Amino acid sequence: QVSVIMGDFLYSRAVVELVRYGDLGALAILARVTNEMTIGEMRQLLAHDPLAFTEEQYDLLIKAKTASLISGACEVGALTAPTDQRQALARFGEKLGMAFQIVDDLLDYTADETVTGKPSGLDLREHKVTLPLIYALPRFSAAERRGLDALLRNPEPADREITDVVTAVASHGGLDQARERAQRLATQAEEDLGMLPETPARETLRASLAYVLERRR
Numbered sequence: 001q002v003s004v005i006m007g008d009f010l011y012s013r014a015v016v017e018l019v020r021y022g023d024l025g026a027l028a029i030l031a032r033v034t035n036e037m038t039i040g041e042m043r044q045l046l047a048h049d050p051l052a053f054t055e056e057q058y059d060l061l062i063k064a065k066t067a068s069l070i071s072g073a074c075e076v077g078a079l080t081a082p083t084d085q086r087q088a089l090a091r092f093g094e095k096l097g098m099a100f101q102i103v104d105d106l107l108d109y110t111a112d113e114t115v116t117g118k119p120s121g122l123d124l125r126e127h128k129v130t131l132p133l134i135y136a137l138p139r140f141s142a143a144e145r146r147g148l149d150a151l152l153r154n155p156e157p158a159d160r161e162i163t164d165v166v167t168a169v170a171s172h173g174g175l176d177q178a179r180e181r182a183q184r185l186a187t188q189a190e191e192d193l194g195m196l197p198e199t200p201a202r203e204t205l206r207a208s209l210a211y212v213l214e215r216r217r
Helices: 002-021 023-044 054-078 083-110 131-139 142-153 159-171 175-194 202-215
Strands: none
Touching: 023 054, 023 142, 054 083, 054 131, 083 131, 083 142, 083 159, 083 175, 131 159, 131 175, 142 159, 159 175, 175 202
């Protein structure tokens, strides 16, 4: 509750400062990002059938909830730059944000609780279907599908149920495909950086791609 209140305070404070400085460009980006993130939350709430969740719907969700925020942050830094550079930074931020979210969803399947601070399989415990499962699901056997159905019906899935689904996702290539998708997005984001002049700031942005792909928490 405290973290939510602090987040609301920081957001409202940012709006106050932007209005005080008359910075309508940054204010417009902030308003757009807030609207997109709200739409993302609404999409997630309206997804009643987790197993009907497609890769296209997943993309729309993470673009709205994660990528829009990072894209907006990058674009704000280029408000006075030429239009092509501003657009390139916005595209870079969107792809960076999508790669970040995919890696975060991967960590939910692969990382140890002592590293991430949250138990492996937390998304599954909350009945959230993310990219690794979306990729692997068409290859599930009938028995694996029944196990997944049982997990999603159980308000408090047992550790064994979580482990079985995580194992199935890994064995059917869901983790590998998701990693490859994150890598492709990072490669595309790096191409967007080619629109910018050679500066230390550009190289810092390039380094952020490696951080996102290699992060362990």
